[in-house]
Amino acid sequence: MVERASDIKTVQEAAREVKVCREADVVVVGGGPGGHSAAIAAARSGARTVLVERYGHLGGMATGGIVIQIPHMSDGTEEQQIIGLTQEWLDRLDVVGGCLHPKREDIGSSDEKLVAYWRRFMGNVIHGRIKQTAWVDPELLKCVLNDMVEESGVKLYLHSWGTQAIADKGKVQGVIFESKSGRQAILGKVVIDGTGDGDLLPSAGAEFDGRLDPKIRSSNLALVFRLGNCDYQKYCDFREKEPERFRELMAELARVAGTRLVPLPSPRNDVLWVNNWIPDLNCMNVEDLTTLEVEMRKIMLRGHDFMKKNIPTFENSFIMDTASQTGTRGGRRLIGECIVTKEDLQAGKKYDDAIAVIPRFDALGDTDHVQIPYRCLVPTKVDGLLVAGRSFSSDMAANNMVNLIPHCIAMGQAAGTAAAIAVKDGVNVRDVSIKALQDSLARQSVPLPQVSSTSS
């Protein structure tokens, strides 16, 4: 039933003064892959930067959501297309033993033994060659992301929920956030919405598209959970030796649980995370989010009971944790200066303002890698605002294709760099020099077409 405006009962909020707790060049709301990367890139580019995050840790879906696969960074050749801050996550995680991925020198290899090993991990082998996909420890990643923030000089507000953009005459000038300290404001020359769901877009006056098609992946919600005391190699042995029986059991698991549950590996052989897809719930509706949390826990109990009794490796497993962040794959999508479409991506459309090159899942070699244009981070009308992450300007199908963690990191790195350039040059974000932006990204190890890392 459609609710008419006249049916809705409202109350009038009293106008009130809000304390300005900080002034900055760049204010980023949301500390997930997109927002964290935007803040790091802005601060490293010399901007006074503030990052506001609603939870007590950073990382968004990659930590709180327990989405711990960072996939498709290369295309099956020896080249790696996604480097930049994504690679820095991996390098820093390696130091603390928080990451499992093929060695750099093995990327593109067709060595039989290596391929047989990595084939057991989804997204690590393409056309018989090794490609770069990493599996990360979410708790260690939280620590690494904090270190990056501290080292780059970003002012961090955790437990702070960004509620409203401060906008006047079509220009965003800061944000209001709520926390245990009350309602406060931060003023900024550029605000970056890294909330994933585009939470600031309505109050900023930016155009957006919030439609979701229940048939596509990104419209499905999830509540990921982890199981401990498993044995991933034993699970793979069973899957390989008895494929028919494995398929039957997985189908039965979905029937018993009430939805598809897919166990996936982690950096530890004894810990698996369980991906899931719940359709027909809207991540921008609080009642749907509540339903998801309640129902998914029932599904988890039913599913885990079945797994323990029927699937080799789960006999003595236990539920280790559930994600603190609801698994939202889609949300509001900005209507930006360029709307990326599925057809553009499929055609491998090239952009003069490309800020990221993304290998296709099934690509082997550089034929038609996907490019992301800067303009899909820039709103059409509102000034002083950028998006970083999965709310980039795109149609539903394109968003579904390129909103994965490394893609969001790449968009965030570009948004933060562009914001810092806009502040330094005293121009609006839509007028940032594309050459300056691309050259800066190249110096940050972001491979871009026709830009070399030595560009000055």
Ligand SMILES: Cc1cc2nc3c(=O)[nH]c(=O)nc-3n(C[C@H](O)[C@H](O)[C@H](O)COP(=O)(O)OP(=O)(O)OC[C@H]3O[C@@H](n4cnc5c(N)ncnc54)[C@H](O)[C@@H]3O)c2cc1C
């Ligand atoms: C179940 C599931 C499985 C997935 N599988 C994979 C996979 O295997 N590999 C992969 O690469 N991608 C996967 N994805 C997609 C990927 O996780 C997301 O698209 C990606 O994390 C989006 O990054 P983001 O920074 O845009 O948003 P998010 O990761 O959602 O981060 C948003 C951040 O903003 C914060 N925030 C939100 N609103 C506010 C607010 N109002 N104020 C302050 N802070 C706020 C959040 O707490 C969070 O930290 C999956 C997603 C889901 C849900």
